[in-house]
Amino acid sequence: MKNVNDIPKGLVKKLKIAREIVLNEKxxxxxxxxxxxxxxxxxxxxxxxxxxxxxxxxxxxxxxxKDEFVDILKKEDYPVTIFCDMGSGHLDALKEFKNKVIILDHHTAQSNSDEPLLINPHFYGMDGTYDICGSSLAFMFACVINEKNWDLSALALAGIIGDKQHLDGLSGYNAHLFEMAKDKGIVDERKMLKFSSNLVKNALLEDLDPFIKGMTGREDRILEFIRNMKLDSDIKFEDLDEEQMRLLLSAIIIRLLAQKVRPEIAEGVITKKYWIWKMNLYASDLSNFINSCGRMDNMGTGLALCLGEEMALKKAIKLRATYKDELRFGLLKLEEEGAHDMQNIQFFYNDNSSLAGAYAGLGMMYLFNSEKPTFALSVEEEKTKVSCRGTKYLVSKGLDLARACRDSANEVGGRGGGHPVASGATIPKGKEEAFLKHVDEIVGKQLQGADDTPGNSV
Ligand SMILES: [Mn+2]
Incomplete structure (x- = not known):
């Protein structure tokens, strides 16, 4: 996509219908x-x-x-309801709403719809897994409402990073959004280390992406590693000379490759970061702050941060620290325990379903077999929640976790869906084994290229 005029006409038409609905609402x-x-x-x-x-x-x-939440919303007395970053999988339920419903979503959908007004880029040849996310779609809508909303592209970038659509470089509408934002002086691109701490010791201790087996989270091992590199224990990345930096990064990448991390992920230690001038921080940090707010049950703080409330940033910094502590604790446990292996997938149980996606994603990249999609199961009081992650490499081989989750959950009386590379499901308690068996079979067929069920291309 070279410019905004390349946005598919059908999509623009729908956004304009939504614009009329919204702007005429008192x-x-x-x-x-x-x-x-x-x-x-x-x-x-x-x-x-x-x-x-x-x-x-x-x-x-x-x-x-959830059904109960949809029922409450249905009874509310608002003239217009907008669903954002969700809703594609709930068309039947949302059809029953008496008010006007607009859905801005990039998750895979089985069918398009005018009522409710489903605005999903999938139906216009755009890839909702890598090229456009919930926030870039919301941003597209914001610009259809008023072209002056370009400054909101900074928030869209944080959302793109949150959904991991930037990992192999920005593409599609996301790339267009960034180029325009850069031209307008809203953001800038810098080649950087992935670590968020400038102190080498703290980066290795606290940062979980990359997760270096036998080192991340363990102070004694880190100090030994730094000593072996003939560096001062309190050295900062910015103090390293070129040769020291090269040696340190090679040592980290070699360790990652030795633990069988995929080469493109190991080399991702050096990455592109997007600086937001107005907020004075990197889009990746903003994204991490907001993500931590959501996962730590403080989503209101995340939204306040988006709306520019100063107090929100202070609170978000604390929430991020707590979130990282909790995540590190869980990852160290997973490092020790490993995952259960099936023929085509691997899985583990964990108690906190809010963190399950992060565990599955980081576990698959750094701890387990990087060739097998990873499933995290959280058994709750009545239901079991499932989060799963694959890699872009596996998706290129035919993996579609959205379909695998949806079909397997349907088989056991649950519901599932998402993206080919990251998906989830909720299934009845006690059906975990049956669900995993279905998934294992479906994923096996997908990766052998034998999955020719109709609708595979949606
Ligand atoms: Mn999303």
Missing amino acids: DTIRLISHYDADGICAAGILCHTLLRQGLKFHVTLTRSL
Whole structure:
């Protein structure tokens, strides 16, 4: 996509219909969005947009569209409800709403719809897994409402990073969004180390991506490693000369390759970061702060951060530290225990379903077999939640976790869906084994290229 005129006509037409609905509304507009970084950034973009138009809104961030929650929303008395970063998998339920419903979503959908007004780039030849996310779609809508909303592209970038759409470089609409934002002086691109701490010791101790087996989270091993590199224990990355930096990075990459991390991920220690001039921070840090707020049950703080509240940043910094501590504790445990192996997938159980996606993603990249999609199961009081992650490499080989989750969950009386590379499901308690068996079979067929079920291309 070279410029905004390349946005598919059908998509623009739908966005314009939504624009008319929103701009003609005098009453409070209902806004529902997802609680992850992408969903919160998308909500932030829409809140700014509505505020600038002088429109009233009531926003709720939620983990999922459970039946009970949809029932409550259905009974509410708002003229317009906008679902953001979610809703594609709930068309039947949302059809029953009496008010006007707009869905801005990039997750895979089985069918398109005008009522409710489903705005999903998948149906217009755009890849919702890598080229456009919930926040970049919300941003596209913000610009259709008013071209002056370009500054909100910074929030969209944080959302893109939250959904990990930037890992192999920005593509599609996301790339266009960044180029325009750079031209307008909103953001800048810098080649950087992936670590968020400048102190080498702290980076290795606290940063979990990359996770270096036998070292991350262990102070004694880190100090030994730094000593062996003939460096001062309190050295900062910025103090290293070129040769020292080269040696340190090679040592880290070699360790990652030795633990069988995929080469492109190991080399990702050096990465591109996007500096947001107005906020004075990197989009990746903003994304991490917002993600931590959501995962630590403080999504309101994440949204306040998007809306520019100063106190929110202070609170988010604390939440991020707590989140990282919790995640590190869980990853060290997973490093020790490993995952259960099946023929085509691997899985593990964990207690905190809010962190399960992060465990599955980091576990697959750094701890387990990087050739097998990884499933995290959290058994709760009535239901079991499933989060799973693959890699872009496996998706290029035919993996589609959205379909595998949806079909396997359906088989056991649950519900699932998402993206080919990252997906989830909720299944009845006690059906874990049956679910995993279905998934293992489906993933096996997908990776052998034998999966020719109709609808595979959606
Ligand atoms: Mn998303």
